[in-house]
Amino acid sequence: MHSTLRLNRRQWFKSSGAALAALALAPRLSLRAAPSAPAADAPGSPVGPVQLSFNENPFGPSPLALAAMQRELPRVHRYPFSLTPKLVKQIAEREGVPENHIVLGVGSGEILETYGVYLGRQQGEVISVSPGYMQMTKAMERMGSRVVAVPLNERLEHDLDAMAAKITPSTKAIYICNPNNPTGTIVPAAKLRAFCIEVSKTVPVFIDEAYLQCADDFAANTMVGLVRDGHNVTVARTFSKLYGLAGQRIGYGIMQPAMAEVLRPFMTGSVNLLGVVGARASLDDAAYVDAARAKIKAGRDALIAVLKELGRRYAEPQGNFVFFHTGRPIAEFQQRMLAENVIVARPFAPLLEWCRISIGTPEEMAVCHAALRKVLQT
Ligand SMILES: Cc1ncc(COP(=O)(O)O)c(C=O)c1O
Known part of the structure; x- marks a missing residue:
């Protein structure tokens, strides 16, 4: 369980890997039969700070995924090697490419890292x-390459030209990155x-579709x-x-087989x-x-409605987060929001008077909306 967020027990069981461990120890305790929560932890009343800084899905995984993982628990002493090709096949079918176009990663982060290490060695x-x-x-920078960072346009979108x-x-x-993190904006598809x-x-292009x-x-x-x-x-x-x-740290890249071949040894x-x-x-x-x-x-729309009510500028969001103008230094804004029980994202230079907030559950967002009304109006 995240140390800064006390969820009610049912939410906790649904969202935490610890639930799986607990279920292994008490096989007859089903997710549905989780004991009823104490009144203070009733849905709608998160007690500790709400975690809105990591762009996670606050609703947790699919019940089918939870059940499948629960069924698999007794076999965690085995390596996954016989199952990974099945996942690769499933992904390849979904993406409409042959299996040699797919590389699985420990999160998509590992795909980004290996791609960066491989191309970064060329020191360009x-x-x-x-x-x-x-x-x-x-x-890439760690491997001796140079980053050329182009400013976003006035709508905080990629400026492709x-x-x-x-x-x-x-x-x-x-x-x-499309939608871009931290702004949430999307690049017009045809362009x-x-x-x-x-x-x-002439140049390999990497499109990060995490959101x-x-x-x-x-x-x-x-x-x-x-x-x-x-x-x-x-x-x-x-x-x-x-x-x-x-x-669970799992993601994948879809790429030309030649690129897949050269990346795999870097995993x-x-x-x-x-x-x-x-x-x-x-x-x-x-x-x-x-x-x-x-x-x-719905969470995005509701947050935008609050920002409009408070007269705040925001980037047009298409991810599970919203980036908006706070009108004050982000470090100060973070502290004020924390005092109201909301953890917002880190600073994103050079836009140091802007803030990224991830979409949480309706209960978490109610805490967030109240905090924004208080902090942005004083
Ligand atoms: C744009 C983007 N790409 C990739 C990642 C890596 O995520 P993961 O390694 O969990 O797949 C993140 C994580 O926040 C992200 O924001």
Whole structure:
């Protein structure tokens, strides 16, 4: 259980890996039969600070995933090697590519890291944005490459023309996070597609779609079709966000087989057994995932309504978080929000008077809305 958030017991059992351990010790205790919570922990009254800083899915994994992981618990003394090819096959079918286009990672973070280490060794440049998600670009930097960070445009979206203008013979990769973290903005699909087709003729393009499954129109915006068509484009996805499996550390990349071949030797470990079975079951639970997306959108809309009421500017969000103008130093704002029981995200330079808040449960968001009304009006 996260030390800063006291959820009621039922929520805790649903959302925590500890629930699985507890269930192993007490096999007859089902999720549905979790003991009723003490009054102080009733739904709607989170007691400690609410955790809205990591862009997790507050509704947790699909019940099918929980049940599959629970069934698998007695076999955790075995390696997952016989099950991982099944997950790869399932993902490949879903993405419409042959299995040799898929690389599993310990979170999609491992795909970003290995890609960054592999290309970073060429000691050239990687083009990205500021503010943006920096896991891949930092890996390149660690290997001796230089990060060229292009400012976002006035709507806090990627400025593809400005990024293209930065390409030189030293450019070894371009990283685009769509929707962007921390701003949540999406790049217009037709423009991004044309950009990728043109640029990937000379420079590998990495599209991080960690949050695209939270967006209103996934199908219109995913760039996976470009991988299918043979372009030198890599798309990363994760089970950490909409699928609610952040603690199980599982994600994947879809890429050309030649890129998959060179990345695999850079992997530092393997995905874990419960993550694999949880991911497989999640892929089969479209109804749960659709419901989670709808709840996240409702949370996003409600937060925007509060920001509008408070006269705040915000970036047009398509992920499970909202980025908005606080009008005061973020360090001060963080402290004020914490005093109101809300943990917001870290600072994102250079926008140090802006804040990212993840969408929580309706109960958590009620605490957040009240805090915003108090903090932003004083
Ligand atoms: C844009 C983006 N990409 C990738 C990741 C890595 O997530 P994971 O390793 O859990 O898949 C994150 C995590 O927050 C993220 O925000």
